[in-house]
Amino acid sequence: MSLTLDVARTIVAAARAHGREAGLKPLTVVVIDAGGHVVAVEREDGSSIKRFEVAFGKAHGALSLGMGSRALMARAEQQPYFVAAVTHAVGGALVPVPGGVLVKDDAGTVIGAVGISGDISDNDEAAALAGIEAAGLVGQPD
Amino acid sequence: MSLTLDVARTIVAAARAHGREAGLKPLTVVVIDAGGHVVAVEREDGSSIKRFEVAFGKAHGALSLGMGSRALMARAEQQPYFVAAVTHAVGGALVPVPGGVLVKDDAGTVIGAVGISGDISDNDEAAALAGIEAAGLVGQPD
């Protein structure tokens, strides 16, 4: 299956609902498809101006190497030069902290990624997972 | 007033509704705030992969020079080197064809811009205007 706009909208709505219920700071939620291209974005009032770029970087980085951005963080702590180099290689959009989560269908196929920025990274990731689950899909955070 | 996410969502929904009623091709709708930063995006199924960048470039170009992207097209036809130069100067995100529309409040203050790509430029612009009108705001296409 592909990540349709309806699915993306479900993910965005559920991630934002999670944020409100959990009392998180304003979130910016980005959903990209399997090719790394934007499907849907919502930046909540009070988010700082570059939160789209940060959230996109989490999702795009995750998809670039086929692992959640939590795994990118682990790699950055072990081999910062590798992550810096890949960041250059992919054009700059790779943010290696939690909050970038791969989206998989029932067959385990990666159909896209979600990136969230606004609260601390662990909370951003929790919101992404909540959104993906609400869409009946499977999130891979690392 | 500022361009809130609720307003942006209204614009996106109404622009897409216009597209469906008018039988337009799949649209990508981008709403940015007065500072040129993404507030909301939806890319309809069937849109090609870089429609976000094109739609963003229409909206961002309009805001950069304070005129709708239809006026940018007129300038590009008169002085193509000027528009090419400004595109560089603003970092690349300027697409000088109709479909990038300034959003003004009742006082005439520019509070953001809408960019749409997917159908022919005139139809993209009509969808943007429909979205802005539905939010009770004023669109400036040129």
Place this chain on the structure above:
Amino acid sequence: MSLTLDVARTIVAAARAHGREAGLKPLTVVVIDAGGHVVAVEREDGSSIKRFEVAFGKAHGALSLGMGSRALMARAEQQPYFVAAVTHAVGGALVPVPGGVLVKDDAGTVIGAVGISGDISDNDEAAALAGIEAAGLVGQPD
């Protein structure tokens, strides 16, 4: 309220006056609006050639993530790869040392940022705070 040119000029003048009274090295003072765009700049004689870019990077970085550049420094010391990644994501203009201060109005709304470079970072920050206070506004350095 928005950050007008008159307000920006007041900030610049007061920050520079602070620098002279405190015997600081030549300062470059940059004021940007809520969208991250230049409103006023003055580079004092004797400032090195790229001080505008450094001061702008402090202010722009602060606004990008919604925290003063002192907080960006703390984050850089904890997670250097995160700050490096965000620097790429925002296009390069992010300098994570003190001297980039958010500007808030009475209601607590961020209306812009000030970036100063020229002396040691703590002194740059003090000059920024003096400038903001002179304009009757509130500075957030971290």
Place this chain on the structure above:
Amino acid sequence: MSLTLDVARTIVAAARAHGREAGLKPLTVVVIDAGGHVVAVEREDGSSIKRFEVAFGKAHGALSLGMGSRALMARAEQQPYFVAAVTHAVGGALVPVPGGVLVKDDAGTVIGAVGISGDISDNDEAAALAGIEAAGLVGQPD
């Protein structure tokens, strides 16, 4: 002589005064030194968000090739590929329409440049010339 901040401030103030007297649209005035680096900037309220970049590009382009930006426009009309190439070569900041004026001292030495954007190009240039003259210096618009 070098282009000091005091001189730059005089130029900015006089250019803006000319704009007000002549009933021009809000102007953004940029003064750069002989090395092409920002000395002073003021963006009047109502200027669109990227006017600094456009005005800087006029001044920086003028200095890059040692001719006012009016001469760059003439060259762009004759050899658009040359101006496009130089724009790339200098990093993007070259806007080949009037409004970028070289600043010379009594000895005919180029000590900097002024770039203005906001009204039509001819009016931008007139404001730059007025500012330079008020500082007792000589402007070269082409």
